[in-house]
Amino acid sequence: MKVLAHCGVVGSEVRPLYFLKGLNEKIADARIISFGACNFACPYCKRDGNFRAADGSIVSAIDCDIEDLLKVCDDAIVKKQVVRLSGGDPVVFPEASVAIGEYVREKGGRLSIAHNGSSPQFIKRMIDLGLESAAIDLKGTRGDLGLRAGLKNGLGAKMYERSVETQDLLSASGVFVDVRTPIFSNTTLDDLLEMAADIVSGGNREQEFWTLRLYKPVVGCDWDAPRNTESVIWMIEEVKKSYPNLKMGLRAKWEPEGFLYF
Numbered sequence: 001m002k003v004l005a006h007c008g009v010v011g012s013e014v015r016p017l018y019f020l021k022g023l024n025e026k027i028a029d030a031r032i033i034s035f036g037a038c039n040f041a042c043p044y045c046k047r048d049g050n051f052r053a054a055d056g057s058i059v060s061a062i063d064c065d066i067e068d069l070l071k072v073c074d075d076a077i078v079k080k081q082v083v084r085l086s087g088g089d090p091v092v093f094p095e096a097s098v099a100i101g102e103y104v105r106e107k108g109g110r111l112s113i114a115h116n117g118s119s120p121q122f123i124k125r126m127i128d129l130g131l132e133s134a135a136i137d138l139k140g141t142r143g144d145l146g147l148r149a150g151l152k153n154g155l156g157a158k159m160y161e162r163s164v165e166t167q168d169l170l171s172a173s174g175v176f177v178d179v180r181t182p183i184f185s186n187t188t189l190d191d192l193l194e195m196a197a198d199i200v201s202g203g204n205r206e207q208e209f210w211t212l213r214l215y216k217p218v219v220g221c222d223w224d225a226p227r228n229t230e231s232v233i234w235m236i237e238e239v240k241k242s243y244p245n246l247k248m249g250l251r252a253k254w255e256p257e258g259f260l261y262f
């Protein structure tokens with residue numbers, strides 16, 4: 001299977017799950033296993049998701065055996081890290097994702113997933129494996145998710161509904177959910193209000209957190225940088241006036257102090 005290496009080493013990336021603090025849980029370190037293909041093609045993807053090799057995988061992806069990924073899981077479990085399946089997107093490698101999930105469960109580890117929200121069916125399989133937390137993308141509104149994710153033929157609106165369904169399935173099953181939305185230069189308050197209404201419409205709100213992330217320009221994408229942090233904080237405060245119980249965060253910078261809770 002194809003995976004992405006972090007700094008040249010597969011499975012070496014560790015990231016704190018800051019959103020857990022917003023749900024009154026302890027921040028845990030996640031060990032990231034990045035699969036090397038994605039069913040979206042976001043122009044701003046930091047992992048080259050829109051640059052494809054001949055076999056459809058991400059151009060920088062390399063071959064890896066499942067045994068090597070299970071060794072990463074062993075190391076993560078010893079270090080008390082959460083094993084997080086990420087990407088690309090794990091949905092492109094469902095059997096490997098399930099195999100890793102079964103292994104982590106068998107070994108008494110903790111399992112998490114980062115998914116673009118495109119497949120409630122896939123997520124149901126992962127929930128059955130004892131998934132503890134999930135980051136689910138909601139990259140834009142019904143009207144602009146197609147542009148944000150590089151999807152054609154009206155697929156954006158369909159994927160929007162699937163993401164909301166996926167979030168609801170997870171939170172209703174007791175999984176901690178981090179809904180993730182990138183903020184671009186032309187993201188509006190109305191956009192956020194549309195998404196907020198859908199995030200709170202189903203599932204279990206107590207299990208759901210909504211993280212906004214400022215778009216950082218990447219090579220190959222000519223979109224403008226977002227407005228300044230203060231204007232995004234203003235939009236969050238406006239959203240909170242309509243949805244005071246919606247737990248929100250803003251990743252303004254990648255340093256720990258750059259994660260703000262609302």
Ligand code: SF4
Pocket residue numbers: 038039040041042044045046047048049050087088089116149
């Ligand atoms: S869903 Fe994520 S991994 Fe896939 S192309 Fe978009 S940003 Fe990249």
